[in-house]
Amino acid sequence: MRDEARAEACRTPAHVAIIMDGNGRWAARRGLPRLNGHKAGADAVRAVVESCPDLGIRYLTLFAFSTENWRRPREEVSGLMTLFRRYLRKESAELVAKGVRVRFIGERSRLGTGLVEMMEALERRSAANDRLFLNIAINYGGRDEMTRAARKLAQAVAEGRLEPEAVTEEHFAGFLDTGGLPDPDLVIRTSGETRISNFLLWQCAYAEYAFVEECWPDFTPDRLAEILSVFSGRERRFGAVSV
Numbered sequence: 001m002r003d004e005a006r007a008e009a010c011r012t013p014a015h016v017a018i019i020m021d022g023n024g025r026w027a028a029r030r031g032l033p034r035l036n037g038h039k040a041g042a043d044a045v046r047a048v049v050e051s052c053p054d055l056g057i058r059y060l061t062l063f064a065f066s067t068e069n070w071r072r073p074r075e076e077v078s079g080l081m082t083l084f085r086r087y088l089r090k091e092s093a094e095l096v097a098k099g100v101r102v103r104f105i106g107e108r109s110r111l112g113t114g115l116v117e118m119m120e121a122l123e124r125r126s127a128a129n130d131r132l133f134l135n136i137a138i139n140y141g142g143r144d145e146m147t148r149a150a151r152k153l154a155q156a157v158a159e160g161r162l163e164p165e166a167v168t169e170e171h172f173a174g175f176l177d178t179g180g181l182p183d184p185d186l187v188i189r190t191s192g193e194t195r196i197s198n199f200l201l202w203q204c205a206y207a208e209y210a211f212v213e214e215c216w217p218d219f220t221p222d223r224l225a226e227i228l229s230v231f232s233g234r235e236r237r238f239g240a241v242s243v
């Protein structure tokens with residue numbers, strides 16, 4: 001990367017990815033069932049999405065449900081699936097009208113057909129938009145994504161479409177669910193946990209991280225703006241020396 005490009009990457013995070021964590025604790029602190037926390041979490045998404053274009057963010061990736069979240073009690077999982085459908089029913093028209101292009105990442109075959117149809121419909125309806133690129137990760141796991149990419153790559157080699165020696169990082173990245181998208185510049189995790197939990201393992205090789213204390217339902221556009229201003233002061237060296 002050229003020096004000017006590196007300096008620029010420090011000022012404007014084109015791609016912000018958020019691990020929206022802490023819904024359960026938000027609810028527990030209020031003596032409410034966990035699902036109320038997930039509802040409040042879904043409500044918090046709207047303002048953050050709407051604030052992105054003004055903050056200069058072009059790509060926003062939200063972690064909504066991981067490949068490991070199936071381990072939760074059955075009622076919580078089905079409650080979350082209902083909430084995803086409700087969110088899409090309520091928000092799709094507005095997202096399309098506001099110029100947001102929505103794309104889902106993650107493995108779809110384990111999701112209900114009703115939900116998948118709504119996801120595909122929104123992807124189609126928003127395909128021509130470009131004001132904000134919103135990626136929603138549902139049944140997403142970084143290892144699962146890389147395993148599926150490796151499978152596609154192996155298939156291409158087996159069919160003689162690709163030589164093993166010709167495989168590059170760009171090839172591999174192209175087989176990921178995020179193919180064609182830039183890597184995240186900044187990853188935010190709410191609720192005070194300081195781990196990645198299998199999120200965008202390949203793509204975050206050089207991301208900056210912000211771990212913040214508030215639970216996701218309390219997260220606001222103002223808080224996002226504050227985090228961006230801290231980010232703008234960081235020096236991203238990408239393995240090189242200071243510019």
Ligand code: IPE
Nearest residue numbers: 020021022023024025064065
């Ligand atoms: C994040 O909140 C939402 C999902 C993982 C679906 P949590 O449900 O993980 O909330 P905590 O971490 O238990 O507080």
Ligand code: IPE
Nearest residue numbers: 019020021063064065066197
């Ligand atoms: C990560 O949060 C997944 C999402 C926010 C969707 P978790 O709450 O599932 O992660 P762990 O279990 O604390 O690592």
Ligand code: MG
Nearest residue numbers: 021022023024
């Ligand atoms: Mg959690």
